Amino acid sequence: MCDVATGRELSAVQVSGKASISSFRLTPDGARLVAGDDWGGMHMWDVGSGELLRSTQAHRANIRRIDFSADGRYFATASEDGSVQTWDAATGAPAGPLLPQKGSASKPDFSPDSTRIVTQSSAGTVRVWDVRSGQLLTELLDHEGASLNIAAYGPDGRFLQTFATGLDGKRTVRLWAAPPYGRGAPTPAWLLRLATVCAGRRLNNEGRIASAADEVAKMESLRREIAALPDNAPYGEWARWLLSESPKRSIAPGFSITPAEAKKLADDLAGSSVPPRP
Numbered sequence: 558m559c560d561v562a563t564g565r566e567l568s569a570v571q572v573s574g575k576a577s578i579s580s581f582r583l584t585p586d587g588a589r590l591v592a593g594d595d596w597g598g599m600h601m602w603d604v605g606s607g608e609l610l611r612s613t614q615a616h617r618a619n620i621r622r623i624d625f626s627a628d629g630r631y632f633a634t635a636s637e638d639g640s641v642q643t644w645d646a647a648t649g650a651p652a653g654p655l656l657p658q659k660g661s662a663s664k665p666d667f668s669p670d671s672t673r674i675v676t677q678s679s680a681g682t683v684r685v686w687d688v689r690s691g692q693l694l695t696e697l698l699d700h701e702g703a704s705l706n707i708a709a710y711g712p713d714g715r716f717l718q719t720f721a722t723g724l725d726g727k728r729t730v731r732l733w734a735a736p737p738y739g740r741g742a743p744t745p746a747w748l749l750r751l752a753t754v755c756a757g758r759r760l761n762n763e764g765r766i767a768s769a770a771d772e773v774a775k776m777e778s779l780r781r782e783i784a785a786l787p788d789n790a791p792y793g794e795w796a797r798w799l800l801s802e803s804p805k806r807s808i809a810p811g812f813s814i815t816p817a818e819a820k821k822l823a824d825d826l827a828g829s830s831v832p833p834r835p
Contacts, residue, residue, distance in 0.1 A: 567604060567605055568602070568604065569607060572600055579621070580623050584646050589602065590602045593615070593622075594619075596618075597618050616637075618636050620635070621636065622634070627667065631652050632644050635665055636661075655691075656691060676708075682698065698719065706721060715811045717733040717735050718732055747783060794811070
């Protein structure tokens with residue numbers, strides 16, 4: 558490891574035994590070097606002194622990648638054994654349990670707030686997990702056998718993008734709604750009432766399913782309650798979108814394009830002789 562400005566060597570490190578370093582990254586602050594070896598070991602050194610801070614057997618096979626969260630709090634190792642492990646970047650201790658994949662694990666990507674991580678596998682599947690608990694937060698997002706090239710969070714963390722190449726060479730891009738993050742808060746009461754109205758049925762005090770037609774009469778008061786929610790209230794943006802009666806309502810929260818504009822764009826692309834860029 559060398560100083561970029563002067564080229565002066567700061568320290569030299571080496572893994573023990575027969576293992577070879579297969580991937581390595583500096584922490585965002587440049588203070589530590591993290592490396593993975595071809596036997597699945599994870600190692601962390603102090604850059605200035607070369608002191609080994611942590612060395613542990615993380616996986617059962619070669620570590621292909623090491624990726625950091627945007628704030629530098631965590632990093633993840635992805636292995637050919639089909640697993641991803643999240644780590645505390647300050648201590649080198651595991652941040653959560655091992656995250657299993659179907660097929661060799663590819664590049665993981667942290668959400669912008671570092672609370673979630675999306676993982677992808679060579680089998681063409683994607684999963685979203687809670688970083689600290691390791692809880693699986695989505696069903697399997699499947700590109701139906703296509704080879705995944707990219708699975709990443711959008712800049713605001715509300716959507717996931719997957720980019721894949723099929724066996725026929727056709728490339729496809731898909732957008733998925735990322736699971737909202739309520740930081741352990743209970744489900745808002747207004748959301749439960751809205752779900753009742755939309756379902757059209759409810760459980761009465763005797764535990765029997767009854768008509769919820771009387772609930773529809775409460776819609777206006779529910780609209781006022783939702784309109785008064787703070788901008789960052791969990792699920793609030795989705796509720797305001799769902800209840801919007803504007804003819805220019807977007808196709809989904811977070812988008813500006815309307816259904817009519819989306820249809821026109823799809824028709825234009827379908828009639829074009831030049832295929833769209835992926």
